[in-house]
Amino acid sequence: MFIDRVTLEISAGNGGNGLVSWRREKYIPKGGPWGGNGGPGGSVFIEADVQIPSLDPYRHKRIIRAESGGSGGPNNRQGKKGKDLVLKVPCGTLIKDADTGDIIADLTHDKERFELCRGGKGGLGNFFFRTPTNRAPNYATPGKKGSIRKVEFELKLIADVGLVGFPNAGKSTLMSSLAHIRVKTAPYPFTTLKPNIGFITLEDNSRIYLADIPGIIEGAHENRGLGIEFLRHIERTKLLIILLDASGIDGRTPFADYQVLQNELSSYNEDLSKRPALIVLNKCDTDESVENIRDFVKEFSKAYPDREEKFLVISAVTGEGLEALVYEIREIIKKEI
Known part of the structure; x- marks a missing residue:
């Protein structure tokens, strides 16, 4: 425990x-x-x-x-x-x-x-x-x-980047791929039962620390699922990665997941929902992801017309898009220091 x-x-x-x-x-x-x-x-x-x-x-x-x-x-x-x-x-x-x-x-x-x-x-x-x-x-x-x-x-864990997402969004797999540490992964929800911390090593041997917390579901602020007890571990982070499942395998859309996550973050701490964030659409290697990603961009632009957001598309399993993700993380962290 x-x-x-x-x-x-x-x-x-x-x-x-x-x-x-x-x-x-x-x-x-x-x-x-x-x-x-x-x-x-x-x-x-x-x-x-x-x-x-x-x-x-x-x-x-x-x-x-x-x-x-x-x-x-x-x-x-x-x-x-x-x-x-x-x-x-x-x-x-x-x-x-x-x-x-x-x-x-x-x-x-x-x-x-x-x-x-x-x-x-x-x-x-x-x-x-x-x-x-x-x-x-x-x-x-x-x-x-x-x-x-x-x-x-x-x-409250000290890390530069916090990973936030639904159960089965691929946070643990992404953590393993970026930080090269062994994190439990499995094809069922709530494989992460406690926060994990790792780091990305950059070319100059500096490190960017990542914190992976258990998955958040709708109603977490009302103590559903694992609740929001572990959100305190990303309160000190400079950047949040909002990881969304682009495959739609659980019957939800990426945009619906995004709205739920934003609501849960603001219900816990209004500052978290305003923190610098990267929206990352994972599992782009699935057949359903192309259409889901296209729909997400349309719905996001319609719901937030004043926001010029940059979306990153990755596959934590195959490694596609991870180099671009690390680059974006590094640039944002440099600005926040």
């Missing part, structure tokens, strides 16, 4: 208590106060790590606590400092207040670190309170409590 959201109660360590102690050594009859301070509690840091793909390490955790500081010792010994706790999360993780939903931090870069909970200060031993007028203080202070926060980790 792909875990991209967890709720946790995280607390820093408490500070150790100060100690009341007296110096008792031979030949020092009036040794005075000798109790040490308590050690500070450990703090909790959240660190982004590019090697971690999901929030799965926190799947079965609900409460996480850092180490508390040790109590002060005799002979004015400082208590042991509580060990800091570093929680590693995937790049692109939002940290939210679980009660208010406010964003506390957004970790997008590898090794980026944020202090979430600060450890409590150690208490003061009676040695600290000695003065010329108070030579025998018989008191110490307890350690401070570490801070506690109830937070939600929410993962």
Whole structure:
């Protein structure tokens, strides 16, 4: 299971208590106060790590606590400092207040670190309170409590391009062809049950990252199919590829699919429907595709007369049109940087 959201109660360590102690050594009859301070509690840091793909390490955790500081010792010994706790999360993780939903931090870069909970200060031993007028203080202070926060980790994958389409539109096949990674493909809907991420390597060895999310169907914003839960993973993208099935094998037309996808995107987030997008008609290697593509262009021009849209026709299986698609992706990404 792909875990991209967890709720946790995280607390820093408490500070150790100060100690009341007296110096008792031979030949020092009036040794005075000798109790040490308590050690500070450990703090909790959240660190982004590019090697971690999901929030799965926190799947079965609900409460996480850092180490508390040790109590002060005799002979004015400082208590042991509580060990800091570093929680590693995937790049692109939002940290939210679980009660208010406010964003506390957004970790997008590898090794980026944020202090979430600060450890409590150690208490003061009676040695600290000695003065010329108070030579025998018989008191110490307890350690401070570490801070506690109830937070939600929410993962939003970081990619340049997001693939959007109906189930069986060929997103996984296209992902495999462009990014050269093994993605499950099959001739039935919803083969993609979790987001996949890969990259296109360009001539200068730079990379364009792609995110493939599960297929969207009509009514996804009302939680039909797999819902729109995974749409958060394309919120950070600079470009969307609207992949349409030109074969019409499922009894739908490419234009009807396009309208549904646009409606679902805007129902989830209005900004997504306005993001730069490439309309790509897939499965051009089928007999039915020629007529369906022609009809799509006519219907699109009639419905959106003010839009001068460029349509790309490809076959993710045979590789036809993929070179032109990569070129268009590269040019748009360059403009958006």
